[in-house]
Each structure stands twice: as C-alpha cells, then as structure tokens.
Amino acid sequence: MSRVFAFVPGVPHVKGISVMPWLIDLTGRQLWAREAIAALSAGGVALAESDAPSGGSTAGIILSVSDSQDLRAALGAAEYGRSRVMVIGPPNGKLKPWPVLDAGAAECIAWQGQVPAVSAWMQRIQDVEAVLDSVAVREKLTGNSPAFRSALRDLVVAARFGQGPILIQGETGTGKELAARVAHAVSHQRGNLVTVDCTTIVPTLMGSELFGHERGAFTGAVSVRTGACSGADQGSLFLDEVGELPLDLQPALLRVVQEGTYKRVGGDKWLNSKFRLICATNRDLKDEVAAGSFRADLYHRIAASMVTMPPLRERVEDILSLFARFCREVSGLAADPDVDASVQDVLLRRAYPGNLRDLRQLAFRIAARHVGPGAITPGDLPREDRPVSMHSAPAAGARAGGDPFRAAVAWAVDRGLGLRDIKERAAEAAVDVAVERSGGNVHSAAAMLGLTDRAIQQRQARKTGPDGACQTPADSSSATSRQ
Template sequence: MLAVQVEICVADQDEDVPGCLAALHRVGLRLQPATAGDAGEATGVDDYGLLLFDAVDAVLLTRLRRYSRGGQRQVLAVALADAPRPREVWSLLAAGAADVLDWNADPDCAMLIRARVERWFEVEALRRSDWVHAHLVGDSQVWQDTLRALIESAQFTQAPVLLLGESGTGKEQAARLIHHLDPRPNKPELQVLDCTSIVPELSGSELFGHERGAFTGAVAQRQGAFALANGGTLLLDEVGELPLPLQAQLLRVIQEGSYKRVGGNTWQQTRFRLISATNRDLEALVRAGGFRADLYHRIASQVHRLPPLRERSEDILALVRHFLDVLRPQDPPPEPDVATREWLLRHDYPGNVRELRQRVARLLLHHVGGHLLTVGSIPAPERPAPGSANSDWPDPDFAPLVRRALDSGIGLEALGRGVKDLAVQVAVADAGGNLQRAAQVLGVTDRALQMRRASQRRAGSA
C-alpha cells in the first residue's frame, strides 16, 4: 500500500488520540503535524488536512476557521468522543470543514479517511493542472470550490451534468473541462448544440439527423448531434429553450440510447455523456409546464452552478491578465495602471466573464504599446464621471460577507484585523510579490507594509 501524506491538527488531547494515529498509520497515511499551518501558513501539504477533536465549542470553531483558511483548505473533521449533534455538524461545515466523520461510528473509519484523502489528492492534482489554469482562470474560493466539484463529477462519474448560471459565466468552458477529463479513448470532439437554433418544423434534424428526401431541401443524408457525439460528450446549450415535443424524444434517447433519423425507419444506437446548460430556472419551468419533470430529473443527476462574476470579483484582475495574453499572444501583455485597475474592478459586469473579455478587447484597441495599460485606453463613453470613483464604497456585495462573518461569531476587532490582513495578501499577490507596488495600492509606505507582514508572520508562528 502506497503511503499518502496528509497534515493533521489535534485540537484536543483525547485518550483515543494515540489509537487513532496508530490506525491511520496502519492504513498508509503519513501524518505531518500542523505547526504554522494551524495559523494559515503553507506547510507543504497545503490543500487538505485532518482535524481531530473531542467537543465542538467556540474555541474549536475559531481554530478550524484558521486551519481551513476560511474553507480554502479541504479539512476533514474527525470526532473522537461523542458524535456531534446535527447543529454542531453544520457549525463545523460553516467554519470550513469539508466533511465531518465520527471515528467510533465506523470500524473502518481509518480506511474511509484514507479514501477521502486520496480523492482530494486526485482532485487537487487536476485542479492545479496546466490545462485547468489555462482555460478556467481564477483563485477565488467560490471559483475553486466550483472547479473541485466539476472535476469530481468529470473524473468519477459518467452521469449527466446540468450546468446552471447566468449568460457569460463560463458554462461552455466548464463543459469542455468535463469532456477534457473524460478517460474514454478515441473520443470525438465535444459536440455543442445550441437549443435556440433548433427548428421544430424540421422535427429536430439537428439532434437526430435526417435521411435524404425527409423534407424539402434534404438533398443528402445528414448526421445529427446524437450520432456525432457517439462515444464522447454532447453539450445541449440553453436546454431550457428545447421545444416540448423534442423534450419527449430526447428523454427516450437518454433512457434507451437509440433514435431514428428524421425520415428514417432504422433504429440507430448511440452512447454519449450528456451535459446540459441553461441560464433559466428549470425548476420554475417545470412548475409552469414549460419543461418536462421526467426529463429534468434525467439531465440533473449532477448539478453545478457557475457563479456570476460579481460573486468572484477577486478574480477580475487575473482574468484581465489572461485575456491580455489571449488577445495579444505575440506581445508581452501590458499591466493596467492603478486607475485602470480600479475602473475594471468597479464595473458591475451583468454579462459576466464574457463582458469582461469584451472590455479588455476595447482597452487593447486604443493601446499603442508599452508595458502599462493607461486610462487613456478607456473609451470615453465608459469613463467614470468626475468625483464618482469612490462614491459607492462600501460595495453592496461587502455587506453579505460581513454578515456571514458576524453570524459565525467573529467580533468587530477580529473582523477588522482579518479584512486588513486579507487586503495585504491580495495587494501583494496582485503585485506579483512586489512590495513597493503593493504598498502604493494600499496607500501605505513600503516600511509600514514590511512591518505589517513581519507582524503577521510572528503571529502565525506563535
């Protein structure tokens, strides 16, 4: 049995701890004690960890928040004494635990923990892969959680997937991720069919294909999406627009794997993974009679919601740099100056990532060269009115985050300290580690920023 390394944090020195650690060693887990990682610093095994605890209280929940870095690290919380009550389980999840296990409820709990860690290891390896970094950009927690869920669905099941999200949130890119991770050999290219383009009068020829002479203009036999996707993946984009008569026929294909071409009498066989995407509320459509309930439950085996850009605004600058690379691949990408960054960050983006890409493209149209992308590249109609730059701070999206922190028991002093620490982390990361540039963005001196970071490191190692 291959050894698997995992970091472990022992919150309570319960009498069962030695036996638990010995059992975990026997199933091949190499346990690395949490030290600085307990305060949120990287320790090597940085994506996941174990937390052994006895009782759930405010001290444990605070420690879990720090250890999980607010949910960024996958933490498996293991109860060694009495099983936590349901409300305590929910509190543990809210504090950052990815799952909660009762050590005494299952004699094979050690093997279950190993299996969970191995699954996390596989998912994290794929999440960090070059393909994912190149096509699904963003480091925000909500986006990384979305990627983990998509990767798990892609890698460990062939069940149909339903992608929900506003227009421009990246549903087709998510579908391409699922198809890319499909292990089937010799799979064809991802087949994408926009359901808004289906003509009901042609009986769904786009889906089923047609025989020569099936209708006026059918001068030759044509393969439909079901045939082209055989052995691979079919994405039905805007599936909520599929006409009701075709919904019944689609359901039959999903259930039986067979269909007839329009104008044909021979049953054709097909096997494909189905991904459906929509920006509509399908459950509301079902209640209104606009979408079949039986089809909905067939296509919604795995449901993933793609977050709008306003819920992952910390990814905007990373996406901007990505689009600068993509749109000007032959040139070194320019860096937006401070005012241009602020202009990019303060927009609402109702069109989400697609709108952000268009905004970057308009900037590049006016950029004549150099390493800085300056405010002169901003089209005049899109420039903010004088004096309006900071008029709407705090941002309306800030209030729900503060409320969530208060609901989790975080007081005003800890909340303020956390916001300041996070602002420093974000500024330094966005500046690529350049403290002088980060200090400029934060409005502090280089010396003040250096002293604050040193104080954070001392607190983390305490």
Template structure:
C-alpha cells in the same frame, strides 16, 4: 497533514494517531497561532462543543487549499454531523465504527492530490484564484471524474461552454470520442428534430441526402446541449426517450438506432421554475440534473478580475507591457452584467486602442467605456439624501454626528456591494483597507 483534537478521549486519540503514523501518514499538531493550511484532521466526540470546531474551520476557509476530515471518537448524532459538513468539513466518520479507517483517510488524501493537480491545470484556461472559483473548479473535477449527467447553471457570460469542454476533456473514459455542441437557441422549428436525431433522404423539403444528427455524432462521446431551457416541449419528450432507452429514430425513418453518450447541459434559466410554469418537463429535469453546478457571476468573484484581465491581455493579444494600476482600479470598480464575457470584450477594446511599447494606461480606455461623472449636484441634494439629512437635523444631530453617520453607512454599503471584500470596497470608497477592517471589527463587537 495537520490535526487538532477537540476530544478528551486521550487514550483512544493516541491509538488513532499511532495507527496513522504506522501507515506512513505524516501528522503535526496545529498550534494555537498556526493557520490551518492544507489537508487536516479534527478529532471530535459526542460531547465536543461544535462552536470551537467551527472557529477553526472558519480560519481555514480563508485558505483555498484547506480540506478537513472530521474523525469522531464515538458515534455523533446526525445533527452534529450535518453541522460539521455545513461548517466546511469534507468528510465525517466515526473511527471505530468503520472498517479500515486509515485507508479512508489515505484514499481521501490521494483523491485531493489528484483534484488539486487537475485544478492547477484548469486554471491555465479557466482563470481565477478566488476561493469561490477554486471551489467551483474542484466541483468541476468531481463531476468530470464521475460518469453522471451534468447540468451547468449560470448567467450569460460565466463560461458554461468552456466548463462543458473541460468536463469532456477530463472525462476518464479511455476511448471517448468527440464533444458535440448543440445550441438549443438556434434550433429551427420543424427541423429541430433533424438537428438532434438526423433525417432520411426525402424526409422533408430540401432533405436531399441522409444526415446524421447530434446524437449519432456524439455516440461514445459527449453531447453538450447549450441553453437547454430553450428546447421545445415536443423535442423534450423525444430527448427524454433517447436518454432513457439509449435509442432514437431519424426524422422520416422507422428504424431505431442506438446512441450512447454522456450528456452535459447548460442553461441560464432556473429550470425548477420552468418546471413549475409547465415550460420544461419535470422528468427531463431530473434526468439531466444528475449533478448540478452553479457557476458564480463575476460580481461574486471580483478578486479574479485582475487575473482574468492579465490573461486576456497576454494570451489573447500578446501584450506583455505593464498595466497601470489605475487601469486595474477602473476594471475593479465596474459592474459586469455580462460577466466574464463582458470583461473580455472590454479588454479587447482597450488592447485594440493601445499602441506602442509603453504601459497600458487610462488613455487606452475608449471614451464610450469611461465611467459617468458622479457629483453631488443641487438636483441630487434635493432628493433622498437631503430628506435623510433633514430627518437627522430634526433629531438634534449636529454636523459632526451627521457626517459620522453618512460615513458609516457608506462603509456598510460599499462592503455589502463588494460581497465582503474589503480590498475592493476600499477601492470603491477611495480609503485604506485598514479603515474598513476597523469598521468591521467595531460592528462585530457591538
């Protein structure tokens, strides 16, 4: 692993490096022009200018595999510790204030290796290489390897059920049983208690036999409650009791039964807001959100659109032919309010229309998915754009100055729309990425 010192306590630093070397940890100093790739150590003390450390961490943030431990030579104030954590370090500790500091570093490295192995496996099914998605996958592994309840939050189509299934698959319980899925949007009023808790024969009309509910089926396994925010309030109280006590009653029964399971929930609602509105119990919210994971929408991980499309073409449709670059440009410039599910459905339509052994081209895109023709027609010029140009004219600006201002605004808007991704913004503007790099550099230097 690499290391970079930000402390002048050279004698103490030499002692620390010697201990790490004696433990068999291979270290190399990070030179000024070297990118901080992979696991690393930064050495700080209470007098270290944190801005210098943050600059190194920002460089490392561009590399998905960079993970950093901050080792303090002396006690840091809490404000500095929080600043380092917010800047991106994974761990902060004072070397001479803890027992077995070498083991702390070694254990963290070993755990990171385990996590990265799981992440590499997850990428076969939860496809994506963007920094945002890799951070999400690492969090998923952390959650799965723990024993806590998990609440998965995210917009429709972001893959919440797939993530829940992977959490169950990675769950280290040696004898875990099945993952039982309950879609809370499909619970029928009056019978929903039966879906969760089961019922006795004759408990209600058409209850012709005794039936186990989801809690019984999930015993010693995982219960996944999809769209938990749709759960009716009366059932929320019963579910809370079952989670707290580990017991429940079938509908129509007076016998308490035990069920031990791991609960994973998902919702596209903001449950904190639902609590404030009185539509979701606060005590249940705290119970189910032992660990919360927010899945990013596709617009925040647009770098993953091409890998996802390739995955759908190859693994779901068996299409091995090349895909024309213009098709990927088309996919990249679309908006996806339905997120990954919408992209998948679009790829399905393209794959269904594609015939023969040739490449996939723009001609394979169904007409209903064609982008609208956008042109500056006279009606459009009579609106906000014309008003803006008129204002600039009244300020005394000439044609070149007006053109320059509109161009700069277009660059700014495109970069903002693509969440800072210059490659995608350049695609949208039809210009080179270098032009936007120069624009960003000019903005920073202003």
C-alpha cells in the same frame, strides 16, 4: 513543532513546498484523539501534525469535540490556503456535521476507526486538486477564488469520477460552455465533444439537428444527415441552453439518454449511440418544470450532477488574472501586461452584468487603445468605461467633497427635487440597478438590497402601473396619498 507520521505511496512532493496533508488536534489530546492519530499513522496515512493549516497542502484533518471558534478559524485559514478539510469528531457523535460543513469543511465524521475511508478520502482530494491545476483545465479556465474553485471541484468530481449527465447552471457569461469543454477534457470519454446551441436552431429543425434525418423526410432534406447524437457516440453531447429545447422533442432526448437509442427524422430504424450528456442553462429549470414547459422526468435525468458557475461579482479575486488573460489573447503576447493601480481599482470596483463576456470585451477595448510596451494606464480606458464620478456632475461633485452619492443628491437638489422624490427615485434606481446586475433574476436582486422577492416585484409593478404604463414618482406618491 511539526511531527511527521508516515508516507503514503503516490503522495506528490514538490521541491521546496510541503504538500503532505496536515493534522490539527483541537481536543486537548483527548484519549480518542490520540487513538485516532495512532490508528491513522499505523494505517499508512501521511500526516504532519501542526498548529495551523500548512500552505501548499491540498488536504488536512482537524480533530475537534465541538463547533468552536478555533475550529471555524482553522477552517477559514484552510480555505484561504486552498486546503480541503475533513473534521473528525468524538465517537459519541456530539459534533453535528451540518454546521461544520457550512463553515467550510469538506467532510465531517464521528471517529469509529474508519482508517481506510479516511485514506481513500485523502487520496480523492489529492486526485481532484491535481486535475484542477492541470493543463487540461488551466488552458480553458482561469481563477483561484474560493467560489470558482468550489464550482470547478464539483465539475471535476462529476466529470472524472462520475458517469451520468451533468447540468451546468449559471448566469449569462459565466463560462458554462468552457466548463462543458473542461468536463469533456477531464472525463474518460474517447469520442468527440459535439455542441448544440438550442437558442440558434429553428424549433422545427431541432429534431434533425439532434437525431439526423432521412432523405426526403421534409422539404429540403435532399440527403441523409446523421445528427449530433451520432457524432457524439463514445464522446460527449453538449446542449447549450437546454431550457430552449421544444417540449415535443424532450421524450426523444430522454429515450436516447436512458436507453441509448433514437430514430432519425423520417426514419423507422432504431439507431444506437452512447455518450456523456452535458447540459447548460441560465434558467431555473425547476420553475420551467412547475410551469409545464420542461418535463420533470427529463430534468431529473439531466440533473444527475449539478454544477453552478459563479457570477463575476462572487469571484472578484479572479478579475485581474482574467483581465490579463483576455489582454494576452487580443495582443498575442505571452506575458501578462502591467496594469496601473488606478486601472486595477476600476476593474475591481466595476460591475459586470455580462460577467466574463463583459470583462473580455472591456479588455479588448482597452487593448485596442493601449500603445507601446508600458503599463496599461487610465487614459487607455474608453470614456464610457471610466468611473462616473470622473466625468459626470462635476459642479455638484466639487460641492459635495468628491463623494459620488452626495454629488448625485446635490444634482437632484439643484434641480428642485424634494426629499420625497429623491428618496423614491433613489429606491427606484437601486432596484433597477440590482435587477440589471443580477441579469433580471428577482431573487438575486432582492438579496443585493436586503429585500424580499415580493418587494422587488411590487416596486416593478408600481413603476409600470396596472395597465403597463410607466408611472413617475409623483404619480406613485399621489396614488399612495389617495389610499
């Protein structure tokens, strides 16, 4: 049974879909919970009491006295239904917030009669979700997986409701530049978005690129150049791969970010520019600060808000919709292509070391081979993109009953490798694959394999040897036996 309390002005309603925020009471109707419900209703907060999160709603409230299995189940169902949840605990504060937030809640408070705060939180959630589903966002970014929407929420909150710089982190190919475009599009900046790719500019010319130069400032400076800071005035300046910024230019960037003033190269006049700084990096800038290659004061300034774009392996649910979008781009068709179930399976199981860029190139290769209006079929996949078990070690695969791992072991046995060599080579291959899939990130590779960072580093060191020469498994075994 559903009980409707009151309506809040401005809450959208879609025909056929209930988008009213919901409320679940897990307290057994304790007195404080009944009082909270009455206060929220009297304060104009629209809530539909329910036994489970309502589909189509962007937000909900759960009243709970403890971090129970029922609470975690409700939070899981809410995440699946794309609802953001505030958990309200008893006034005594015995419901600890951190485990509840880790379980998926967006907020956790002890009830103290704070109706205006709850109402404002609900409105903010609805505002953010509306931006997430807007044309400005959807025309640039595709995805509905929890990991992706979480990152997108962080981006929208920082860009639309914040004022300071934004640092977008993520592996290569995760869509950091597209995220920067979205950040500019949903912000309140009136000017242009100016992009500077720090990896493509000669370090000696970086100052000119950012701040401009006066005529005669250096050889070849035959005229005045205004620079990116000038072009971004009243808009946004996006520094892609900001970790590449030369150390000697970082104080000048810090000044313009903090004070809005800068000088052109070769000039002595202070100029003004006010812009939103958006930076992106695939590096760990904290490590760069520790190594002395990036200024700590600049890092803390540009990292006012931080957004981490998830790799494709953490948003598998988005792969098929992304593939369809990339196919539409290359074909010029308005509708998503039909995709054979076998091809879908390959797309979902395949590794994407280059993330979105990798999937995009795969879609382009498949689209180039596809003929006619029918579905994309297995034959449309280039041979190098097909599952290994379909075209490698066929004899061993047949004897191993079709299991690709057993096929690889059978291949090794057939070639006279002993158990020690097989184990060593399998471990070595696993480390190599994990490091490759993680884009060279040792910590991520270790997490994939259930190892410590040091274990990965030790294996890599043993593989190359103390003098940098590559060792074979036999060499490693001999070295071990001599110790």
